[in-house]
Amino acid sequence: MQAAIDFGISNIDAVARIDGSFHYWTRRSQGTPDHASVRDILAEGGVPLASLPAIAVTGGQHKVLPSRLGDCAVVGVPEVIAIGRGGQALALGEGDDPSTPLLVVSAGSGTAVVSARASSYAHVTGTGVGGGTLLGLGRLLLATTDVAMIDEMAVRGDANGADLALRDVVSGPIGTLPPDATAVNFGRLARLDELQAHHRSGRRVLRPSADRTGSRRFRHRAGRVASRYRRQRLSTRFAVAGGVTGRSVGRHFTRIALPHG
Numbered sequence: 509m510q511a512a513i514d515f516g517i518s519n520i521d522a523v524a525r526i527d528g529s530f531h532y533w534t535r536r537s538q539g540t541p542d543h544a545s546v547r548d549i550l551a552e553g554g555v556p557l558a559s560l561p562a563i564a565v566t567g568g569q570h571k572v573l574p575s576r577l578g579d580c581a582v583v584g585v586p587e588v589i590a591i592g593r594g595g596q597a598l599a600l601g602e603g604d605d606p607s608t609p610l611l612v613v614s615a616g617s618g619t620a621v622v623s624a625r626a627s628s629y630a631h632v633t634g635t636g637v638g639g640g641t642l643l644g645l646g647r648l649l650l651a652t653t654d655v656a657m658i659d660e661m662a663v664r665g666d667a668n669g670a671d672l673a674l675r676d677v678v679s680g681p682i683g684t685l686p687p688d689a690t691a692v693n694f695g696r697l698a699r700l701d702e703l704q705a706h707h708r709s710g711r712r713v714l715r716p717s718a719d720r721t722g723s724r725r726f727r728h729r730a731g732r733v734a735s736r737y738r739r740q741r742l743s744t745r746f747a748v749a750g751g752v753t754g755r756s757v758g759r760h761f762t763r764i765a766l767p768h769g
Contacts, residue, residue, distance in 0.1 A: 511555050514590070515541050515567030518617040518640055524555045541569055543577050566590040591622045592629035615639070670697050 511524040516537060524531045533553045539545065546565075547557045557563075562581040565573060567590075573582050585593075595612030607626040614620045617640030621632045643653045650658065668688060672695030675687035 509555065509559055511550060511553075511560055512564035512566070512585075513546065513549055513570075515565065515569045516616055517568055518643065520549060520567075522549050522553055524550075524553050526555070541565075541573050543574075546573070546577055588620075588622055588631050589629050591620060592624035595622070596624050668696070670694050672696050 509524065509526055511522065514521040518537055520535050520537050522533050522535075531553055535549065535552065546563070550557050550560075550563075557577060557580055560580045562583055563577070564583045564585055566585040566587050568587070570584050573584070575582055591612055591614045592610075595610055596606070599610055599612075600606065600608060610624045611632070612622045612624050614622065616638055618634060618636050618638040620634040623630050623632050642655070642658065646655075646658045647653050650661065652658065667690060670693075671690045672692040673688045674682060674685060674691045676695075677691045681687060
């Protein structure tokens with residue numbers, strides 16, 4: 509039996525190989541990793557910590573763990589190596605040349621791009637935009653961090669209520685891309701007159717429904733967003749320290765950017 513844990517900033521991912529089969533499970537990150545949390549994470553997957561001679565760990569906070577947890581050795585793997593080696597394991601088959609150069613993208617709370625070639629791994633670039641961005645915007649704009657609910661709202665909404673599409677910026681198609689493909693993210697929001705026209709056409713910027721607690725329904729109309737932006741600037745101060753705090757930021761931001769109607 510083998511097991512490994514990735515301590516991410518948003519989620520903790522675990523994998524175990526039991527009788528030749530891989531098992532995966534995930535839980536939300538809470539606090540700093542320690543003996544008890546490792547034991548509990550493994551127990552969720554049916555893996556007793558005491559049954560392991562060693563466990564591999566990686567992720568942002570894996571270094572806080574000691575070198576041993578009881579009789580189990582803790583093997584720390586630097587995150588860049590874990591990303592690169594994981595990409596190789598997924599992309600290369602048994603007969604493939606291990607020196608084949610790969611570019612591996614780790615799309616987590618943020619996004620990292622790692623080059624992998626044989627046993628050489630290097631961080632190439634990255635971006636702060638990732639799953640954590642989605643959750644943060646979800647809390648501020650929609651008062652939820654429920655990924656399934658955000659996805660449901662996005663499916664019902666109209667991205668071109670906020671974005672500029674290809675048909676807005678070019679006179680003809682670009683290759684095989686459809687005319688409603690996004691050309692400029694949030695580009696329409698900078699054009700208040702177009703927002704109002706978009707509203708008059710009967711389309712919405714966002715169309716989220718009630719959340720699971722039964723709170724009020726939102727009807728967010730582009731015209732009202734435009735008029736509210738004319739009258740009111742965002743003056744709420746944001747204090748970020750392990751999360752967004754200060755003057756009910758999420759509630760105020762929702763009222764300003766996505767007014768009820």
